[in-house]
Amino acid sequence: MYYLEGATSADARQLVDTLVKATLLTTDKPHVLELRRDGAGYAVSMSLEDGAWDNPKVVDAFKVVAGIVSRGFDGKPVHYRLCDENWNVKRTVP
Numbered sequence: 001m002y003y004l005e006g007a008t009s010a011d012a013r014q015l016v017d018t019l020v021k022a023t024l025l026t027t028d029k030p031h032v033l034e035l036r037r038d039g040a041g042y043a044v045s046m047s048l049e050d051g052a053w054d055n056p057k058v059v060d061a062f063k064v065v066a067g068i069v070s071r072g073f074d075g076k077p078v079h080y081r082l083c084d085e086n087w088n089v090k091r092t093v094p
Contacts, residue, residue, distance in 0.1 A: 006037030011073075015044065018072025024065060034087075041077030044069065045087065053082040053091040062093040 003012040012035050019025035034045040044066075052058050062080045070078040082091045 001031075002034045004034055004036050007035045007042065011035060011037075011042065014072060015042075015069065018069055019065075021072075022068050024068070034081075038077075038079070041070070041079070042073060043079055043081055043092075045081040045083055045089070047083045047085055047087060048090075050084065058082075059091065059093055066094055 001012045001016060003009060015033070015035055016025065016027070020027060025031060032047065036043045036045070048058070059082075062082065066078045066080050070076060080093045081089045082093060083089050
């Protein structure tokens with residue numbers, strides 16, 4: 001977990017705790033995510049397999065995840081940045 005641009009270690013812990021509680025993440029293997037403050041909310045970036053950001057089912061799933069994470073952050077807006085292997089943002093959800 002990398003926390004950048006205004007996010008804190010407490011924010012990063014809250015993100016992990018929220019994802020684990022929702023059974024969207026396990027701590028038995030490493031995951032690479034970036035967390036940033038984004039205005040009044042947060043942006044979570046993650047690298048996906050090439051083209052996954054164009055799959056409507058993947059996009060819909062990340063809309064649901066963004067809502068779950070938002071509730072974990074007391075309703076603050078959260079969006080996901082779906083990135084390629086070089087961390088170039090390919091799509092932002094929602």
